[in-house]
Amino acid sequence: MRLVILPNSDDVAEFACDLFVQQLKQKPQSNLGLATGSSPTALYNKLIERQAAGEVSFSAATSFNLDEYVGLDGDHNQSYRYFMNETLFDHIDIDLKRTFVPNGIAENPNDECKRYEEMIALAGGIDLQLLGIGINGHIGFNEPLSSLASRTRVKTLTKSTIEANSRFFGPDETQPTDSMTMGIGTILNAKQVVLLATGEHKAQAIKGCVEGPVTASCPASALQMHEHAIVVADEAAAKDLTMKDYAIWAERRHQALEKM
Numbered sequence: 001m002r003l004v005i006l007p008n009s010d011d012v013a014e015f016a017c018d019l020f021v022q023q024l025k026q027k028p029q030s031n032l033g034l035a036t037g038s039s040p041t042a043l044y045n046k047l048i049e050r051q052a053a054g055e056v057s058f059s060a061a062t063s064f065n066l067d068e069y070v071g072l073d074g075d076h077n078q079s080y081r082y083f084m085n086e087t088l089f090d091h092i093d094i095d096l097k098r099t100f101v102p103n104g105i106a107e108n109p110n111d112e113c114k115r116y117e118e119m120i121a122l123a124g125g126i127d128l129q130l131l132g133i134g135i136n137g138h139i140g141f142n143e144p145l146s147s148l149a150s151r152t153r154v155k156t157l158t159k160s161t162i163e164a165n166s167r168f169f170g171p172d173e174t175q176p177t178d179s180m181t182m183g184i185g186t187i188l189n190a191k192q193v194v195l196l197a198t199g200e201h202k203a204q205a206i207k208g209c210v211e212g213p214v215t216a217s218c219p220a221s222a223l224q225m226h227e228h229a230i231v232v233a234d235e236a237a238a239k240d241l242t243m244k245d246y247a248i249w250a251e252r253r254h255q256a257l258e259k260m
């Protein structure tokens with residue numbers, strides 16, 4: 001696992017932005033795995049700027065989002081489809097028909113999950129998968145105790161995730177308790193994975209992800225089994241890492257060796 005610790009959240013977004021730009025330059029028809037939440041928004045703003053400046057194009061790319069709430073249709077302002085359109089897709093040159101998010105109002109959510117998993121496989125798999133991390137270590141909506149081999153499926157949310165996301169729902173709105181999410185096995189199949197974490201409230205989750213045992217109790221720890229996983233954290237999110245100094249030193253060496 002490559003661990004990159006940077007001074008602040010803007011540096012984290014910039015690092016991730018460079019990765020996406022490089023990916024699209026190398027392979028314009030990339031399959032991008034995208035995420036929602038507050039962690040990727042600064043990255044998305046930077047990608048919008050880079051595209052407007054003509055430095056990158058999404059016109060040949062395809063995207064697959066990690067997850068969606070069961071019961072919310074794409075017009076609901078808390079659905080992840082709505083979030084993606086508003087935050088990224090409406091501002092870049094991607095073909096909206098090639099942006100995929102599980103359908104939250106599918107008649108049969110289990111069938112929808114199977115279809116989604118098949119679509120990813122048919123497209124040739126994900127080239128670069130973006131992840132945030134929940135305070136309990138979840139990735140996508142793979143809550144603790146998720147099978148590390150899981151595929152896209154319906155997953156019931158934990159109380160802590162429902163509480164963490166309740167701030168987005170109005171008092172009269174019914175907050176979903178279930179989701180459809182790519183599985184941990186689906187995520188591990190991506191050719192490259194980048195997880196972003198900023199802020200002190202993510203410090204324990206990052207410790208579990210990077211230094212803890214590989215365990216279903218911390219789904220993000222499964223990334224330790226991925227050949228090309230990069231965890232990008234700001235100082236605050238990395239503050240509890242025992243190996244922090246080594247990680248900073250190793251990353252400096254990594255960059256120096258790359259230039260040789």
Ligand code: GLP
Pocket residue numbers: 035036037038039040066067131132133134135138139140141161
């Ligand atoms: C949600 C999403 C995750 C995201 C997590 C953390 O539960 N399903 O994909 O990583 O929230 O969100 P944030 O980045 O806002 O802390």
